[in-house]
Amino acid sequence: MRSLAPLCLLAMGIAHGAGMSIEEGKKLWSLIPPQFSSAQVTIDSLVAAKRAEQNLTPNGEADAASLVRRLYLDLTGLPPDRTDQTDIPALVDQLLASPHFGERWGRHWLDAARYADSNGRDRNIIFYHAWRYRDYVIASFNAGKPYDLFLREQIAGDLMPAKTQAQRDEQLTATAFLALGAKAYEEAKPEIFRMDVIDEQIETISRSVLGLSVACARCHDHKFDPIPTADYYALAGILRSTQPLYGYGPRGIKATAYHHTEWHALGASAESLAPAALDYFRRLDAETLTMHEARSSRYGISKRIPEMKRRLGTLSGAEKDQLAKEIAGMEAKVAEWNVKVTALEKSVEALQDAAPPQPAWTMGARDREKVENCRIHIRGETTNLGPPVPRGFLQVITLKDAAPPAQKQSGRLELAQWLTHRDNPLTARVYVNRVWQKLFGRALVTTVDDFGVNGAKPSHPELLDYLAIRFMDSGWSVKALIKEIVLSKTYRMSSAASSANLASDPDNIYLWRMSPRLVEAEVLRDSILALSGQLDPYPPQKQFLERFHPQKNAELSSFKPFVTPAAMVDTHRSVYLPVVRGSLPETFALFNFAAPERPVAQRDESILPAQSLYxxxxxxxxxxxxxxxxxxxxxxxxxxxxxxxxxxxxxxxxxxxxxxxxxxxxxxxxxxxxxxxxxxxxxxxxxxxxxx
Known part of the structure; x- marks a missing residue:
């Protein structure tokens, strides 16, 4: 059925897009598995060969002070605490073993995972439990967790076996990756809301892991890449069979059941505490709705009174007496509603403070009770449905021994295995390219989240494949990959400029020097705190958002801005500050922090007057x-x-x-x-x- 889906679209009057066919796509450089035959090459020899083709003379090694500072900033995001370090290999090992490594490199992944502590958009619900995912990411990088396992846990951790409660909790927390996206709580149609959530998940997975914009195929075959609409809905079926767990949405008249979910309960007390806690949240939701309905009923009457009183002055005689009587009756009704509303407000406020003992909660995902394939939505419309598409993966990446989605599960586990399969041509390439970009400022493939037809060709294709294969051969070890790169002569070069080289290679495409790079917003803020002696280098014992009441301060709005940029004052590292969509700390907003509304592969760089004025x-x-x-x-x-x-x-x-x-x-x-x-x-x- 999968192969007939484009024909089905044609039969319904939907023209097949002008994108690359699947057979053509299999010949695209990025969709051919990485290949490298020689074991005698190194990073330096591959870079040197390309540089020689351009007749460029490389710089020598940077001075010790510059190299030490470079390593500290790149690996930990903090300035050096010592200046007498000359054993560079030992220093690299020390920095990779530092807990600050995970804080630095975990933040890079959080950009790609569009991490945030609130929903954003019109209904900015606070995600009080999102921090557990942030800490999971940091801990994973510090522990040297293999990247393939790291990905599998985030896509399907709840479906993976666990030997201990701690491992189970970790895997459940990892699945928050699927729940962190911004949601249109103002959307009144449940099917549109559901498909919009799925679309956001597909976009995040495809861009962050594969470097492809699969979400472009929601309404039509991809205009450029070999991704038919059928492939989009094959993935959508997997995610349609998945329930993201992001907690309660807005409480009130416009809130509906499909805006609310549970969370994963963690810890040894989860089974004993979770039922009563969830019952409490359901009761709170019901009583809050009753209160808002009462307020609405009161307003429905009170809003008419001022106009009626205005009319009263224009009348006389019996008409005036009649209107005055109506006004008096309405004011009496409002007085009755005032009593009811006041009582309900007091009841809700008391209930907000009466939460029972809570287990540790985390956002996450789990399979829905009903596993289903998704029907093609013609032109993306939820009311114009085509044939169902069996759950599956991208046809252009066919892996011989990859298992199809299980019949009685969502298929997320098989999707995770397909993404991290040794023969998947994109996953390792995309990640090593991002690591290179973080360490050199310029990626080998400059379109970091687009490895498709319109993406850039790699400047060093042999080097990209070499790094991808080395990465997989090392057990997908991020630390081993980074260590090999930073110990290379290419990384250790001076950043001094050469007029001759600048004339022929001004963008340093061929790596004749180390390009100086602006530090990110967090590094700047943390460096200022380190210089002042005020930096607390340890993770916070209490989360920043814990200072607010989770029931009374559930939603951020313009008339109740309880979390403001000015209030985000803290001496811990910047990675522990809350990322509240629409209300970022001033340093973040000014110095090109990753927009948390979408997955970000590479941040912007800018030098602006506003930064200097700050x-x-x-x-x-x-x-x-x-x-x-x-x-x-x-x-x-x-x-x-x-x-x-x-x-x-x-x-x-x-x-x-x-x-x-x-x-x-x-x-x-x-x-x-x-x-x-x-x-x-x-x-x-x-x-x-x-x-x-």
Whole structure:
């Protein structure tokens, strides 16, 4: 039936798109499994061969201070805490073993997973339990979890066997990947709501794992890539048979049952505590709805009274007396409703504070009771249905020993196995390309989430395949992949510019130097806190959002902005700040944080006046600069030692004689305010914002 689906579309009057056919698609470079025959090559030899073709002379190795700073920022997102480290292999091992590695590299994945702590859109529900997924991601990178297992857990962790309760909880938490997307709670039609959720899941899975825009085939065959509409609905059937667990949506008149789900209950007490807790949430939902209905009924009467009173002044005689009588009756009704509404409001408020003992909750996914194939939605319309499509995968990636979706399960487990199959041509390629981009600033395939027909061709195809195969051969070890790359001569090169090379290769496509890169928003914020001495390097014992009441502060709105950018003040690492859609911390909003509404493979880079103005004028930056000044004034007894220490903390290097002299003249008055200005100047400098 799968192969006949495009013919079915033609029979219904839907023209087959102009995209590449499946047979043609199998010849596309990215859809041919990676191949590499020689075992004698290295990263450096493959890069050198391409560079030689362009007659480019490579830079030498970066100086020790620059290399140490580069490694710290790339692997942990924090500035060096020591400047005397010369054993680079030992340093790399140390940084890969640091708990800060997972915080740094886990954040890269959270970009791709469109992680957020709220729904966003018109009904911005707070996801109070999303942080467990964030911590799962961080812990997975720190533990060296194989990337293929990491993916399988997120797609189908609830369907995988577990030996312990802890492993079970971890796998359930991983499936929050499928539940974190923004949802249109304002959508009144349940079938549209359901298919929109599925569409968002398909887009996230295909872009983050495969580097393909499969969601483009929702309404028609993909215009460019070899993805017929039938393939979209084959995947949609798997996700249609899956229940995402994101918790309660809006409570009120417009809320409906399909907006609400449960969560996964975790821990040894899950079975004993969850039933009563879920009953409580259902009761709270029902009583809140009753309260809102009462308010609505009262408003239906009270909104008419002002106009009736206005008319009263234009009447006389019996008409006026009659209208006055009606108004009095309506005011009496409103008074009765006031009593009812007040009682209901007090009851709901009391109930909000009367939650029973709760298990640990996590967002996630599980199979629905009914497993079903999805019918093709002609032109994407839920009311114009074509033939059903058996659940399955992309036809252009045919794997001989890949199991089809199970009959009595959703098929997510088989989808996870298909995605991580050794012969899947995209999964390893896409990920090693992203790792390369994070470490060099430019990916081998510059369209990082588009490996399709319109995507860029790889600048170094042999290197891309070499890295993909090495990655899989190492057991899909992210740490082993990163270690091989950062110990290469290619990574360790100086970032110095060469006029001759710049003329022929201004974008450094052929890697004749290490391109300087702007640090991300989190690295900038964390570096400022580290310089000021205020950074708490440990994970928070209490989550930021725990300061709010989960029942009373369930939804963020313009008239009740209880989580504001100004309120997001914390000394823990930036990865632990809440990502509230529509209300990001100011540093995030200004310095190109990944938009949490969609999967992001590569962040934008910009240098804008607003960024400089923030560093010059923001009260938080000034406070941190004063802390840094006080730190320097108490840490050393003379200005020379203070200046040296400032440069070590900020730039991981010694100041030049000219810098020493200039700064000594500037701080000669010895005032704290002067040192504060100096520290703020350093925090605002280009060198502080760049990975060398």
């Amino acid at each position: 560093l010059m004028n923001n009260p938080w930056v000034i406070v941190q600069a004063r802390h840094a000044a006080q730190r320097l004034l108490t840490a050393a007894k003379d200005d020379r030692a203070r200046i040296v220490r400032l440069y070590e903390l900020a730039f991981a290097r010694q100041p030049t004689p000219a810098e020493k002299q200039r700064i000594q003249s500037f701080v000669a008055d010895g005032k704290e305010d002067t040192w504060t200005t100096l520290c703020q100047t350093v925090m605002s400098s280009a060198e502080f914002r760049i990975t060398p």
